Amino acid sequence: MTIDTPRSTLRIAGRPLHAMLVPIPIGCFVATFATDIVYWRTANIMWADMSAWLLTGGLAVAALAAVAGVIDFLGDRRIRSLRAAWIHGLGNCLVLALCLVNALVHSRDAYTSVVPTGLILSGVVVLMLAVTGWNGWTMVYRHAVGVRERPR
Amino acid sequence: MKPLHLAPGAVAALLLAGCGPGAIDPHRQIGADPYLPAIHQYLMPPMRVPTIVGWGRAAPTVPAGLEVSALATGLANPRSRYVLPNGDILVVESDGPKPPIGRPKDFVMSLIEKKAHSKVKAGNRILLLRDADGDGAPELRTVFIDHLNHPFGVVLVGSDLYLADTDAVLRFDYLTGQTAIHSPGVKLTDLPAGPINHHWTKSLTASPDGTKLFAGVGSNSNITENGIGAELGRAAIWEIDRATGAHREFATGLRNPNGLQFEPVSHALWTLVNERDELGPDLVPDYLTSVKDGGFYGWPYSYYGQHLDPRVKPQRPDLVRTAIRPDYALSSHVAPLGLVFTTGATLPPAYRGGAFIAEHGSWDRDPVNGYKVVYVPFSGGRPNGMARDVVTGFLDAGGHIRGRPVGLALDGRGALLIADDVGGVVWRVTAGGAEPR
Numbered sequence: 217m218t219i220d221t222p223r224s225t226l227r228i229a230g231r232p233l234h235a236m237l238v239p240i241p242i243g244c245f246v247a248t249f250a251t252d253i254v255y256w257r258t259a260n261i262m263w264a265d266m267s268a269w270l271l272t273g274g275l276a277v278a279a280l281a282a283v284a285g286v287i288d289f290l291g292d293r294r295i296r297s298l299r300a301a302w303i304h305g306l307g308n309c310l311v312l313a314l315c316l317v318n319a320l321v322h323s324r325d326a327y328t329s330v331v332p333t334g335l336i337l338s339g340v341v342v343l344m345l346a347v348t349g350w351n352g353w354t355m356v357y358r359h360a361v362g363v364r365e366r367p368r
Numbered sequence: 369m370k371p372l373h374l375a376p377g378a379v380a381a382l383l384l385a386g387c388g389p390g391a392i393d394p395h396r397q398i399g400a401d402p403y404l405p406a407i408h409q410y411l412m413p414p415m416r417v418p419t420i421v422g423w424g425r426a427a428p429t430v431p432a433g434l435e436v437s438a439l440a441t442g443l444a445n446p447r448s449r450y451v452l453p454n455g456d457i458l459v460v461e462s463d464g465p466k467p468p469i470g471r472p473k474d475f476v477m478s479l480i481e482k483k484a485h486s487k488v489k490a491g492n493r494i495l496l497l498r499d500a501d502g503d504g505a506p507e508l509r510t511v512f513i514d515h516l517n518h519p520f521g522v523v524l525v526g527s528d529l530y531l532a533d534t535d536a537v538l539r540f541d542y543l544t545g546q547t548a549i550h551s552p553g554v555k556l557t558d559l560p561a562g563p564i565n566h567h568w569t570k571s572l573t574a575s576p577d578g579t580k581l582f583a584g585v586g587s588n589s590n591i592t593e594n595g596i597g598a599e600l601g602r603a604a605i606w607e608i609d610r611a612t613g614a615h616r617e618f619a620t621g622l623r624n625p626n627g628l629q630f631e632p633v634s635h636a637l638w639t640l641v642n643e644r645d646e647l648g649p650d651l652v653p654d655y656l657t658s659v660k661d662g663g664f665y666g667w668p669y670s671y672y673g674q675h676l677d678p679r680v681k682p683q684r685p686d687l688v689r690t691a692i693r694p695d696y697a698l699s700s701h702v703a704p705l706g707l708v709f710t711t712g713a714t715l716p717p718a719y720r721g722g723a724f725i726a727e728h729g730s731w732d733r734d735p736v737n738g739y740k741v742v743y744v745p746f747s748g749g750r751p752n753g754m755a756r757d758v759v760t761g762f763l764d765a766g767g768h769i770r771g772r773p774v775g776l777a778l779d780g781r782g783a784l785l786i787a788d789d790v791g792g793v794v795w796r797v798t799a800g801g802a803e804p805r
Contacts (some may be wrong), residue, residue, distance in 0.1 A: 259681045261595040262657040265471045272472040320411040323473040325593035325646060328409055 225291025232362040237281035244274025249338040271319040300354040307348035308358035391649035394699035402697035408648035421768040429761035433716045439796040445490035446787040448775030450522040455780030457497040463490035521572025532570035537563035557613040573628040581608040584622035621665035623624040626708030634749030640704040657694035666691040696751040701730035702738030704775035714782030726773035
């Protein structure tokens with residue numbers, strides 16, 4: 217007898233592509249908040265430049281992760297029936313939109329590229345990532361989304 | 369499918385937020401007391417860079433009483449010009465150094481600016497044109513000095529010809545009538561250049577008594593986004609001792625000073641200044657001003673006197689308290705680069721005793737502004753009256769770029785010379801029908 221688990225449609229040798237990609241934007245966006253705080257405290261422009269690169273790099277990989285996520289979401293009805301999947305997906309779409317706005321704010325010159333709007337957006341994104349991340353872990357560790365069916 | 373539907377909505381909201389306030393009539397910002405609207409900081413600044421189409425068979429437009437013709441065509445980025453005492457005309461062909469990519473925005477900007485500038489690679493050299501009979505068709509065109517490093521300013525004092533490369537002022541021995549200089553030139557003093565070199569054009573003029581040179585050194589950023597440390601010695605006019613090469617900052621806080629000239633009545637130093645971007649379509653007005661010894665003109669901390677720029681931290685209230693309000697606003701983002709005071713009586717009376725100003729034209733304002741040569745009347749050594757359009761037609765009816773005016777000079781016969789870098793032309797404006805032959 218096996219437990220039938222929700223399937224990841226886009227996978228490499230059984231490993232879901234979405235799960236491989238997401239650590240990069242999560243790391244970039246959390247680091248953006250950190251470098252924004254350092255710029256706010258020091259006004260050393262190097263940190264603001266760092267934030268701009270982190271946002272750009274994070275957005276590029278996040279776009280790929282979003283595509284992989286949407287394919288998985290559409291690929292299995294059992295994923296769509298999970299409340300956590302909706303919170304995770306809609307929440308991260310909002311994260312993506314906020315990061316795009318934040319990248320534009322960070323394209324301004326000097327102090328107002330970070331303080332206050334950019335810094336606030338970076339902080340809000342980190343809080344939202346905690347919520348969407350929690351729901352992502354709920355999907356995998358409680359509902360075994362993308363986990364291979366196994367004999368019991 | 370709901371998550372997908374969010375994305376177009378978010379993008380539309382972004383685009384709306386990127387639009388700024390509507391632009392005002394530029395005439396409200398010309399003169400001693402320009403209207404200054406509230407600051408608007410963009411999400412996406414408008415990049416209105418017209419397409420380059422070139423002149424074809426067209427020519428600039430001038431008012432009745434003036435005539436315009438091409439003195440030389442097929443030039444590679446003619447930026448500035450200088451007329452030697454024997455009437456020979458020097459044309460500096462130059463382009464900017466390639467800026468480093470410090471952050472994602474620099475990459476995007478490099479693509480946009482590429483569109484606004486000539487595709488032709490400049491020679492980074494000086495050409496000599498000789499039109500001895502004054503018919504507007506030079507008999508001689510030679511390479512005067514070659515292998516220069518992004519040259520811009522030129523001034524002759526006695527038999528010493530000074531040239532401002534982007535990184536140094538060089539001196540060459542010059543004999544009247546010489547058509548080429550092959551000696552390497554002697555360095556008088558270094559100028560700030562370095563790996564960023566954001567504003568690279570170094571204007572040059574000499575004091576009326578010939579003892580001092582004055583060099584315009586533009587800022588290394590729009591508004592300190594490369595760090596305040598990159599601004600050492602910049603956004604300033606340097607006074608350089610001709611005998612020793614020693615220099616001091618004659619005036620500071622001038623974001624990008626160009627077209628340095630001594631006004632013939634008051635003998636005061638005047639400059640054009642290209643002011644900061646990304647505070648809205650009508651901030652900050654570029655200006656024409658007399659330059660006071662030791663004066664501070666605001667950049668980066670404040671603009672047009674003591675209006676604080678929120679993008680600059682830490683601020684310097686001690687300096688801002690001393691910031692001088694410039695003399696004459698030219699309206700926003702026109703990019704004034706060439707200045708010449710009219711002295712002779714060969715042009716019609718409407719253009720005597722004032723200043724011609726070449727406005728290279730905007731790239732971040734919608735609708736565009738500049739792309740013309742204007743005349744500002746003076747009396748008693750001060751601007752007196754509204755700037756008037758003199759040479760127009762640098763944009764065609766569809767708003768495409770035919771050319772962009774940069775450097776100005778008066779030739780030996782009092783005609784106005786205009787270097788047009790995108791068009792690759794030196795234009796010559798004379799009194800219509802009254803040209804002495």
